[in-house]
Amino acid sequence: MSRFEEDARLAVEAARWAPSPFGRRPWRFRIGDRRIGVRADAGRALDxxxxxxxxxxxxxxxxxxxxxxxxxxxxxxPRVRLLPDPDLPFLLADIDVPEGGGDPGEETERLYEQVEPRHGDRGVFRPDPVPAGLPATLREEAGREGVTLRAVTEPRDRDALGALAGAADHLEPYVPGRDPARSRGWGLPEVWGRPGTGLVVLLTTPEDSPAAWLGTGLALQRVLLRARAEGASAAFHTHVLELPELRELIRVRLCGGRFPQVLLRLGLLDPEQVPPRRPADALVQEDY
Ligand SMILES: Cc1cc2nc3c(=O)[nH]c(=O)nc-3n(C[C@H](O)[C@H](O)[C@H](O)COP(=O)(O)O)c2cc1C
Known part of the structure; x- marks a missing residue:
């Protein structure tokens, strides 16, 4: 195996730690000559x-x-080229990796160190607020991918989102217990607004297209890794956006018409068990 292939394998291994719906990791990679192809694996989507x-x-x-x-x-x-071709919707990106390169730099190292230990939190956070500058930092991270991060700090809006998350729990019986808040309280009237709710954020895009979704994922991982580097962990409540009527309500009333893509709470870390990952062997294929 060439040095490049070895490194490409390591990168594929690391990508296993990225978040995905139900941890299904619906992606495939093809390792070529100083090039990696990235595609979606529709067989692992949630119908x-x-x-x-x-x-x-x-x-x-x-x-x-x-x-x-x-x-x-x-x-x-690496040079990432996104491939937004409506005729080939599952081919997502080509990454060229030219000879050369150099020192990754401190910032890259700091974020890379968060990849493996990052994981979704499953409960109420510690009551202390997140660091004061964090929302602005995360807004900037998301903005680099053309995605808007909105911190929902207005109690009225936050409570409305909590209520909708609770409603989605009742309306989506096929995934009982998926929402980490379900058994922990966020989304229940008596606990909305408690300090352990953390900072509620929405990632939104001006359009609702495959390119916007891919961009949201790039922004999401930037946000999660940066948040963790600053000591904050995330809980997902994106299930509420799976119900078109609720998503439309959130879009119109809470996102100024932009499309809501991800709903998170961010709070201070609680140590917790890390879930298992699919092995890298299952993710690299010749014919993908
Ligand atoms: C687009 C997307 C939507 C998600 N929606 C939810 C959700 O609604 N509720 C939830 O508990 N986790 C949700 N997750 C988190 C995944 O369940 C989680 O990433 C996966 O189980 C792997 O765990 P980890 O992130 O801790 O590594 C979502 C992840 C992604 C990428």
Whole structure:
């Protein structure tokens, strides 16, 4: 195996730590001559919850960001080319990895260190607020991928989202217990607004297209890794956006008409068990 192939394998390994709907990791990679292809694996999409493949592509974007970050950590200078071709919707990106590269730099290393230990939190956070500058930092991270991060700090709006998340729990019986808040309280009237709710954020895009979904995934992983580098962990409540009527309500009333793609709470870390990952062997194929 060439040095490049070895590094490409390491990057594929690292991408396994990216978040994906139900942890299904719906992506595939093809390792070529100083090149890695990235595609969605529709066979691992969620037919009922995600008929358009929106969440699938968000997960793929998070994996793509992780892959490129790891290549930079390994001293490469990857060039990511997104492939927004409506006729080939599952081919997502080509990454060229030219000879040369260099020192990854402190910032890359700091973010890379978060890849493996990052995981979704499953409960109420510690009551302390997140660091004061965090929302602005995360807004900037998301903005680099053309995605808007909105911190929902107005109690009225936050409570409305909590109520809708609770409603989605009742309306989506096929995935009982998926929402990490379900058994922990967020989404229940008596606990909305408690300090352990954390900072509620929405990622939104001006359009609702496969390119926007992929971009959201790139932004999501940027946000999650940066948040963790600043000591904050995330809980997902994106299931509420799987119900078109609720998503439309959130779009119109809480996102100024932009399309809501991901709903998260961010709070201070609680140590917790890390879930298992699919092995890298299952993710690399000749014919993908
Ligand atoms: C697009 C997307 C939507 C998600 N929606 C939810 C959700 O609604 N509720 C939830 O508990 N987790 C959700 N997750 C988190 C995944 O369940 C989680 O990433 C996966 O189980 C792997 O765990 P980890 O992130 O801790 O590595 C979502 C992840 C992605 C990428």
């Amino acid at each position: 009922v919850a995600d008929p358009q493949g929106r969440e699938m592509l968000i997960g793929c974007g998070a994996a793509l960001h992780t892959l490129a970050l790891t290549l930079r950590h390994l001293g490469h200078a």
